[in-house]
Amino acid sequence: MMDYQKLLVVVDPTTDRQAALARAVKLASANNASITVFLSIFDFSYEMTSILSGQEREAMREGVVAQRKAWLDDIVEPFKTDNVAIETEVIWHNRPFESIIQHAINGQYDVIVKGTHEHDKLKSVIFTPTDWHLLRKAPVPVLLVKDHDWPVAGKIVCAINVSSEDETNQSLNVKIIKHAKKLAKQFDAQVHLVNGYPGTPVNLAIELPDFDSHSYSETIRYQHEERITYLANAYDISSDFCHVREGLPEDVIPELAEKLDAELVILGTVGRTGISAALIGNTAEHVIDSINCDLLAVKPDGYKSPLDEA
Template structure:
């Protein structure tokens, strides 16, 4: 199905906000409130907690462990109620759950409570730590069936910039459809927050070894042909959505290198990109492109999944 520039695809009736029990500031909640007012949506604030010592200790009876867990969960409810008490103009409910896995606990609640999007503050991860384990942020991005907004500290000013990272490949229908949705959702958001949409696209140039092994191969001409094709395809998408030519960026290189530079150049408030979610060994060894990009941008990132509700 082809979406016209007048079809709205970004609609949310209920947004799940991940509450951070370890910090006073709740940037995810404040951003979600901002969006909820624009979308006329309600918020479900969720705290997912777990302490293995409550399950492992032999000094407590099963009943005592249940009572202590209940006390912790009730404490979280009071903390969330205090955080949301002064919110005006948005319907807010709170929920605390006990789950060993933060990402799975959040996904379970979002699915059961019929939420449309998840909003979570993005923690900073060092490159060293990122190679040793997969943080909850990444697991949430990989396994969530819903769109996920990762919030950082960048403001959303009037007349700001939204960057939509898209791919164009005639042989990849999944990514092409995803890019179409990314573009349309970016345009929907831009109308709501009075921002400009910028399309960013990257392409891989000719491998260096080919030029060495095949002297007759003209790498420069090949790269120019690839760039011309990408620019033509991306400009076609831009024209379909009334995006000016000077808001289109096509560059040779890896997305994780190029996209953050575009966001920095434009001082973007939001990056919108699609993610099909790589899992298993390939994810452990290579990681997802979306994850590498998020680590290198200072703005919020909205990750769009292939199947929307």
């Protein structure tokens, strides 16, 4: 699962500069891995033209696909090395995220790598960007790449959730740390654990005059620190690299990532769909727009994508 032997790289058709491909080649080179560079395209105008026969439409589609394939092959050429096999794939599909996830499932890929940029906050309420769909519905880890470089002896931040002790959550924490340790070894990086804990509920302090909010807050902090230290010890991570802060994860994680000048944040994401996802959003989604480094999102073991038809 954490071998990164098969990487699916999603390219951005609007630019020749492919940060995700460059990052994937770096990841793959140490593992003798294979990369598929993937582009999903669709042009509604070709589907709407009633003047054309089905055969003519098909021929035009094939022409567009061939054109994009040639462009993709040119993009890929400079990245080819002896120990990384790269192939290209162009698919005609009207929903990019679906074609990406289905390709990842069918090809049994280990990770999806995709370039990202800041989302327009208003638009993302109406149109859910492909990134968000991938975070929610892809069964494999998703690496969203920004322009921030991965230096030698850099820092990887693991967003750990210790407020719940259920098994799914605990195994997700372990999975996050294992991904971080593997990448840290490959890139000679430090692994940091970060955790945000909730502050004192205001209504408690108001309704109970004798309520000692300071000692309540200290107890919560101590509990979180204890659990983080336990995890750090189990995976040989220095206590100096454990960061427990009061606040929401979507505030605490970006703040720490910026302070450390981290190259990568790794967090767990649970696939939520429907109304709860639209209203509450997902910590990962809030974090994407607030960090200036890469983000690796991993799902709990046994997660099954709603798009997995098998």
